[in-house]
Amino acid sequence: MIRSVIIDDEFLARERLKKLLDDQEDIEIIGEAKNGKLGVELIQNKAPDLVFLDIQMPDLDGFGVINRLNKVPHIVFTTAYDHYALKAFDIHALDYLLKPFDESRLNDTLKLVRDRMSTEKSSQLASQMKSLLKTFDTPTGQFRKSFIMKERGFEVEIYVDDVIYMEAQGNYVKLCTEQKDYLFRIGMNILESELNPQHFLRIHRTYILNKHWIAKQTYQGNNEFKFVLKNDFEVSSSRSFKKHIAEQTSDH
Structure with a gap:
């Protein structure tokens, strides 16, 4: 029996996957978690053989979950977004499921898992997972170049430099450009870590600004700054970001 x-973070996604797995006699669902942090605790407490792991979650993404594990079980990544990095998952060490996936695609994945579990020790898999994870670490000086998302069935690429500012909206981030606004599913803290700090400035837990679009910056007192962007958008910073802003905007 494969303990899974x-x-x-999406309830309906969890329910749909459980329904698809109902007919798999060797798959036993021993738990589920609605976010990455609870997922880490679940894996540590239950020690499953297999984990179906969403990649983009607001509090702690799939990569963050793996980073917090001392022993990594077999992982099948799931995601609703065909990001460029997902191509790296298409190897025999593990698999990914692009939502919405069907029963046939799931069966292909489970065959890979069964084959792997019958031929490899968990320690070997853990080593492979850690090595794969390194391919997603951002090297010094290399940052996110674009956002790739689906719109009406088509893939749309938004270049980072074209984004005027970014605003957190629940589990999503609004990307404001000259043409229109887009919603991209990612946590604000994760997004900030992927952006070049020479080009982007976090001023608030809700806002990240493109420095090239800052037209005016004034200190308002009480540890707050006011920013006016070239598109006339105005926003004030959070007091907790005063030191960070002062260090990053000495030229404004």
């Missing part, structure tokens, strides 16, 4: 858990 599901980690996904």
